[in-house]
Amino acid sequence: MSDIALIEALCAIVGTGHVVTGRADLAGYDADGRGPVGLAAALVRPRSVQEVAAVIALAAREKVHVVPQGGRTGLVAGGAADDTGSMLLLSLERLVEPLEIDPINRTARVGAGVSLSRLNAAAAEHGLFFPIDLGADPTVGGMVSANTGGARFFRYGDVRRNTLAVELVASSPEAHVLELGRDCWKQNDGIDLKQMVIGAGGGLGVVTAATLALQPRPVHSVSALIALSDASAIGALLVAFEQKWGMLLTAFEGISAAAYAAALAHVPRLRRPFTANYPYFVLIELSGGALLQSDQLEEMLVTAVAPFLEGVEPQVADVALDHGGGLWALRHALTEGLRASGTVIGCDISLRRGDVATFRAEMIAELARDHPQILVCDFGHIGDGGLHFNLVWPHAAGAVPDGLADALRLRVSTKVVECFGGSFSAEHGVGPRNIIAYRTLTALPVRRLAGCVQSLFSPVPIGRVDYGAMAR
Amino acid sequence: MSDIALIEALCAIVGTGHVVTGRADLAGYDADGRGPVGLAAALVRPRSVQEVAAVIALAAREKVHVVPQGGRTGLVAGGAADDTGSMLLLSLERLVEPLEIDPINRTARVGAGVSLSRLNAAAAEHGLFFPIDLGADPTVGGMVSANTGGARFFRYGDVRRNTLAVELVASSPEAHVLELGRDCWKQNDGIDLKQMVIGAGGGLGVVTAATLALQPRPVHSVSALIALSDASAIGALLVAFEQKWGMLLTAFEGISAAAYAAALAHVPRLRRPFTANYPYFVLIELSGGALLQSDQLEEMLVTAVAPFLEGVEPQVADVALDHGGGLWALRHALTEGLRASGTVIGCDISLRRGDVATFRAEMIAELARDHPQILVCDFGHIGDGGLHFNLVWPHAAGAVPDGLADALRLRVSTKVVECFGGSFSAEHGVGPRNIIAYRTLTALPVRRLAGCVQSLFSPVPIGRVDYGAMAR
Numbered sequence: 001m002s003d004i005a006l007i008e009a010l011c012a013i014v015g016t017g018h019v020v021t022g023r024a025d026l027a028g029y030d031a032d033g034r035g036p037v038g039l040a041a042a043l044v045r046p047r048s049v050q051e052v053a054a055v056i057a058l059a060a061r062e063k064v065h066v067v068p069q070g071g072r073t074g075l076v077a078g079g080a081a082d083d084t085g086s087m088l089l090l091s092l093e094r095l096v097e098p099l100e101i102d103p104i105n106r107t108a109r110v111g112a113g114v115s116l117s118r119l120n121a122a123a124a125e126h127g128l129f130f131p132i133d134l135g136a137d138p139t140v141g142g143m144v145s146a147n148t149g150g151a152r153f154f155r156y157g158d159v160r161r162n163t164l165a166v167e168l169v170a171s172s173p174e175a176h177v178l179e180l181g182r183d184c185w186k187q188n189d190g191i192d193l194k195q196m197v198i199g200a201g202g203g204l205g206v207v208t209a210a211t212l213a214l215q216p217r218p219v220h221s222v223s224a225l226i227a228l229s230d231a232s233a234i235g236a237l238l239v240a241f242e243q244k245w246g247m248l249l250t251a252f253e254g255i256s257a258a259a260y261a262a263a264l265a266h267v268p269r270l271r272r273p274f275t276a277n278y279p280y281f282v283l284i285e286l287s288g289g290a291l292l293q294s295d296q297l298e299e300m301l302v303t304a305v306a307p308f309l310e311g312v313e314p315q316v317a318d319v320a321l322d323h324g325g326g327l328w329a330l331r332h333a334l335t336e337g338l339r340a341s342g343t344v345i346g347c348d349i350s351l352r353r354g355d356v357a358t359f360r361a362e363m364i365a366e367l368a369r370d371h372p373q374i375l376v377c378d379f380g381h382i383g384d385g386g387l388h389f390n391l392v393w394p395h396a397a398g399a400v401p402d403g404l405a406d407a408l409r410l411r412v413s414t415k416v417v418e419c420f421g422g423s424f425s426a427e428h429g430v431g432p433r434n435i436i437a438y439r440t441l442t443a444l445p446v447r448r449l450a451g452c453v454q455s456l457f458s459p460v461p462i463g464r465v466d467y468g469a470m471a472r
Numbered sequence: 473m474s475d476i477a478l479i480e481a482l483c484a485i486v487g488t489g490h491v492v493t494g495r496a497d498l499a500g501y502d503a504d505g506r507g508p509v510g511l512a513a514a515l516v517r518p519r520s521v522q523e524v525a526a527v528i529a530l531a532a533r534e535k536v537h538v539v540p541q542g543g544r545t546g547l548v549a550g551g552a553a554d555d556t557g558s559m560l561l562l563s564l565e566r567l568v569e570p571l572e573i574d575p576i577n578r579t580a581r582v583g584a585g586v587s588l589s590r591l592n593a594a595a596a597e598h599g600l601f602f603p604i605d606l607g608a609d610p611t612v613g614g615m616v617s618a619n620t621g622g623a624r625f626f627r628y629g630d631v632r633r634n635t636l637a638v639e640l641v642a643s644s645p646e647a648h649v650l651e652l653g654r655d656c657w658k659q660n661d662g663i664d665l666k667q668m669v670i671g672a673g674g675g676l677g678v679v680t681a682a683t684l685a686l687q688p689r690p691v692h693s694v695s696a697l698i699a700l701s702d703a704s705a706i707g708a709l710l711v712a713f714e715q716k717w718g719m720l721l722t723a724f725e726g727i728s729a730a731a732y733a734a735a736l737a738h739v740p741r742l743r744r745p746f747t748a749n750y751p752y753f754v755l756i757e758l759s760g761g762a763l764l765q766s767d768q769l770e771e772m773l774v775t776a777v778a779p780f781l782e783g784v785e786p787q788v789a790d791v792a793l794d795h796g797g798g799l800w801a802l803r804h805a806l807t808e809g810l811r812a813s814g815t816v817i818g819c820d821i822s823l824r825r826g827d828v829a830t831f832r833a834e835m836i837a838e839l840a841r842d843h844p845q846i847l848v849c850d851f852g853h854i855g856d857g858g859l860h861f862n863l864v865w866p867h868a869a870g871a872v873p874d875g876l877a878d879a880l881r882l883r884v885s886t887k888v889v890e891c892f893g894g895s896f897s898a899e900h901g902v903g904p905r906n907i908i909a910y911r912t913l914t915a916l917p918v919r920r921l922a923g924c925v926q927s928l929f930s931p932v933p934i935g936r937v938d939y940g941a942m943a944r
Binding site for chain 1: 574575576577578579599618619621625627629630632633648650651652654655656657658659660661662663664665667668670671672675676688690691707710711714715716717718719720759760761762763764768772775776822823824825826853856857858893894895896897898899900901902909910914915917918919921922924925926928929937939
């Protein structure tokens with residue numbers, strides 16, 4: 001089939017208005033959360049699972065490589081074409097139905113194109129929310145495929161832990177539609193196949209709908225920024241706070257002095273929480289239901305922090321309570337602050353919680369020795385061992401030398417995996433931007449199994465990671 | 473190889489004292505949580521992953537079917553041999569190392585043979601626990617393979633949600649040892665293969681060790697038994713309590729009047745919570761950390777229940793606060809009460825939370841019409857939609873007619889799956905005791921995929937469920 005015949009066949013499935021081919025029109029789709037990437041042959045926007053299946057069947061027969069795409073907020077280029085100009089982007093943005101909340105079951109049945117904000121608006125009418133807390137606004141299909149994490153992973157887990165069922169179109173000439181899982185919380189009735197789809201980056205097929213678990217939206221909450229005189233106190237704080245507060249502790253975020261300074265220097269209208277300078281900060285949040293008042297939460301917060309503040313060897317230098325959201329505004333401004341400071345070479349790593357401070361100290365010292373230009377501006381979800389270990393190459397140092405960014409990312413990832421038993425991708429998933437780390441740091445038998453699983457679900461290659469090729 | 477040569481080869485691997493062949497000695501191993509089952513050729517007890525691999529390689533070469541076995545507390549016969557006398561039981565009970573607690577990471581690295589009670593004793597030294605709450609005392613390998621649930625699933629989830637890594641010996645002549653996952657909370661670095669092993673009933677290989685997530689042990693808690701005038705109030709109570717208490721609500725268990733009466737009639741030393749009779753009961757628990765005192769929890773409990781108790785159309789008839797654990801003793805005595813009342817035909821089902829009351833009413837009415845001898849004594853974890861829907865055939869009615877138990881289990885399961893979109897196995901997993909439901913109620917494409925996944929992980933059949941055969 002010629003290119004023109006293929007486009008005509010796609011138009012016959014989804015309607016002429018929903019096949020995008022012009023370079024200018026495509027440009028907006030050739031991007032993700034880190035900016036422009038790739039060059040697609042075309043983009044198709046089906047509006048139903050039947051249309052998705054028809055597109056997939058056509059592409060499989062014609063050997064066109066399909067890349068499913070959600071809200072283009074991903075950070076590893078998993079939803080973008082490569083630069084060959086041959087891939088077909090499959091946008092799920094028109095699959096905005098169903099959007100059905102079951103308030104007693106605390107679940108939502110949602111089309112892949114529904115955005116997190118729309119889902120949460122519908123859930124909020126019942127005092128519920130989908131507990132994936134992000135700056136971006138991804139779609140449900142993208143979140144399931146990427147297994148999104150976020151700032152409340154610490155309490156509620158990732159998308160995997162909050163997904164009950166997945167509807168999947170397999171990539172084959174038959175384009176089977178599979179429903180994996182059920183709309184109930186408990187299901188222990190055989191091998192849980194949906195777990196393979198979650199976090200596979202669209203490589204096992206196209207996620208067209210999902211049943212998601214919702215959580216009661218906390219009614220009262222208090223937050224505080226804790227200034228540490230020494231980042232090595234992180235572990236002791238975590239252990240003490242969890243024992244004192246139990247499940248009320250809903251966030252435990254770490255911020256390096258460098259990231260904190262970058263945000264305050266470059267992002268307007270931020271309130272400076274402390275007048276003095278400190279080497280590390282921890283942002284905590286306590287949340288509860290309607291019957292636990294904010295003043296009770298605040299009292300519990302102050303009581304638990306006091307021993308650290310007043311100790312003979314105080315590890316807590318100062319505490320700023322949040323009144324009006326200023327602390328979270330600072331937290332959410334960190335990325336913008338870094339971008340304004342230079343070129344950001346981002347590493348999304350994960351460690352044992354007790355290793356966060358050690359890893360930071362060692363890695364920062366190594367980099368300072370070998371690359372004194374680089375400023376490490378790390379922050380992240382350290383309550384669960386997740387760390388956005390960002391290296392900032394200042395604008396003043398000129399362009400980043402060719403190949404250095406990849407080399408630095410692999411160096412950081414290798415230390416994380418081989419010296420600390422951690423992960424090179426805590427929550428962003430696997431895509432073209434970190435595939436070198438996957439290939440280098442994942443054991444061969446595991447890569448082989450992953451490749452076989454991928455071809456089992458979708459015999460025709462789909463998505464941006466060819467797990468089979470990664471095993472060779 | 474002759475049977476004698478095989479036994480000698482097994483003895484050469486594990487030592488003569490750890491191969492059991494005598495019928496009398498084997499009898500204790502040919503059983504699970506529901507009593508005696510099957511007839512094994514022999515049982516072998518390796519003490520290390522290397523010995524497990526050597527046994528598996530030998531069995532794969534000699535085409536001996538191996539069934540991995542944990543603590544023999546399962547309820548679907550997944551760890552027992554069939555009755556052909558040809559299967560080799562592989563007990564993991566000697567794999568009691570490692571048992572290492574990482575208190576800052578809140579994780580445990582544990583050998584498959586470590587029991588839940590030993591794990592919890594070690595975790596308790598750090599104020600932690602593994603949040604799988606059961607009457608039985610299974611082993612880690614069995615819990616991972618069965619994906620155990622329990623009475624705190626409502627708050628903490630099942631074993632799947634609390635497993636970070638799994639060590640697996642694949643069933644093949646090479647007996648590869650695979651480490652799937654890492655010792656950290658976040659890992660979003662490719663297809664999550666360990667998820668296939670969890671809940672597969674030993675069918676994907678032998679779980680020899682795991683890294684488990686631990687939770688802070690609640691410091692204070694209060695419980696109450698709520699007597700309902702109408703079981704249909706369950707949904708409204710759940711929604712209200714979750715909004716009032718948030719994450720402090722750690723259990724929401726349902727008890728039918730029949731199960732309640734059976735326990736009080738047959739189990740000695742139980743305290744009767746109410747003098748009057750009621751049609752349904754809900755047992756709730758609120759738990760918190762050190763800074764939330766019991767009297768605060770109790771006040772919150774009473775405040776939230778009051779509107780239901782004092783309403784114009786009160787759905788809550790009475791409330792008994794727990795002082796001294798009597799209510800949980802009653803809850804844990806239900807199974808014993810049922811066994812003393814007759815032959816128990818157990819169904820471990822799961823529904824949308826809002827469907828629990830409707831399903832109960834419809835199914836109980838149907839059974840009363842068609843089988844008036846049967847007493848439905850249901851109870852269970854209704855906060856997550858799980859229900860132990862037990863049919864009791866009274867001793868006075870004589871023996872259960874041949875085939876009736878299987879027919880009734882399938883009838884209940886079919887209504888759950890086909891009319892309510894629920895699951896025929898909420899938390900017990902899949903094994904010989906409910907394989908008919910799996911084969912009848914699981915869609916063929918899903919069974920086919922499961923069969924392929926099984927042969928991908930373990931090319932030589934292992935365990936009690938042949939997912940491949942289930943697809944034919």
